[in-house]
Amino acid sequence: MYVAVKGGEKAIDNAHCLMAEERRGDTNIPEMTVSQILQQMRLAVDRVMSEGSLYDPALAALAIKQSRGDLVEAVFLLRAYRTTLPRFGISNPIDTSAMHVRRRISATFKDIPGGQILGPTFDYTHRLLDFTLAAESEPRPVQTDIPDEAPMPRVMDILSAEGLLEQKETDGEANVGDITRDPVTFPAERDIRLQNLARGDEGFLLALGYSSQRGFGDSHPFAGEIRMGDVAVSMTPEELGFEIEIGDITISECEMVTSFTGSKTELPKFTRGYGLSFGYCERKVMAMALVDRSLQTRELGGDIVAPSQDEEFVLSHSDNVEAQGFVQHLKLPHYVDFQADLIMMRSMREEILKQTKADKKEAA
């Protein structure tokens, strides 16, 4: 427990002033604009939207500027802002099969209908620092080609058609849980788990996903399909009574496929893990898909032996706003608490030392 403290307003105010000055940096350098962040730091913007659980690129860019590039702080700012807004409704489920694809790859099938489309990617770069970026430079002109109008079926449908995939779940439309309204209880169903993971910290999910690959849990996944692109968001306002589109959002999606050797009740089959996020967050959705699959262990009748399979462990620690709050609250004055500890520590030591002295005397 920490106690309320009084005073310090002047120092706190000065500290914030100093922070603002340091945020601005050398005034001989032009100030960065929010639109520059929006345009040129887009992946940071996407991460903040995804973990802030609010799709609004301009706000995420502003949060990044305000937080001096501290993305977890920016996520916190966005989360705080969203609590000030009313909710007009719930969208109809986005149709990721109808995505305007900007990237789509599969690691399970070489030749997939619609093809493998690299899109804008860091993959296959040599990770050598590009010193031309240190100077102002124009990017090379982009090449174009005639788009393939052919449909792009989901890779998972290929496996599904052969009956090799776990049965498609029933659509629990009537009762979709919402962790922003109700606290999470355990065991948590998949809708709750996916919502939690979708806003979860990328670093945390990445580490958990990695642990599941390295042997903490029995997972041997393949990236069945990874997509990034734009989808329409539609909703049905009460006053209209029909569905309308309110705009497009960029999303990333990953479907992992994992072989499952079967159990007493189940035939061997492929199981799947799903990752979905706002923006272009490929690493995040891959990690999310791994963790989503790990968290199905209970439903598949497996033993919970690894951290990534333990839903209480995963879901309770994935949120970086909660996590940073609890960790960083340790900075707040704990003077009274610590005084109590200090007194107890002294008296315990005193007692032990007294006893030792007495024992020694007795022995002598």
Next chain:
Amino acid sequence: MQQTISIIDSMCHGTKSRKFWMGTLARTNAKQLRQALANLDLAPEYDYLRSPEIGMTMVRGRAGGKGQQFNLGEMTVTRCSVKIQEGFVGHGYVAGRDKIHAELAAVFDALLQSPKHGPMIFESVIDPLSREQKEKRREQATKTAATKVNFFTMVRGED
């Protein structure tokens, strides 16, 4: 019976085109709409039924793209409802936080329902905007298409 069907037909058709123009209006921006309204030379008078208001919509996804629904996260949305003098009520629901965008979308939605102005506005505003949006999409698709890759599988091993 035949008449009922034709009424339902025309209603469906009406809703279909309304959905289309509302989607198109949502994908444009305040600047474009303001310009479009100025070009019309109509200067419509209208009352707010609901003044522009910023809020959110919870975006739903589906596990595996087709399975169980779940809440992905929220997005900002601005809405507005107006009534034009002719009596038509227009609604604007647009992604983002631009109140002027939502208001103009509502005004256009009302005007487009008017038999007097609707067809002309559809032709002179919605159609070109929708073409422009399609063209932008196509331009993006041509850039994406150039990154399509064909991997060759190499034979590995001793023999």
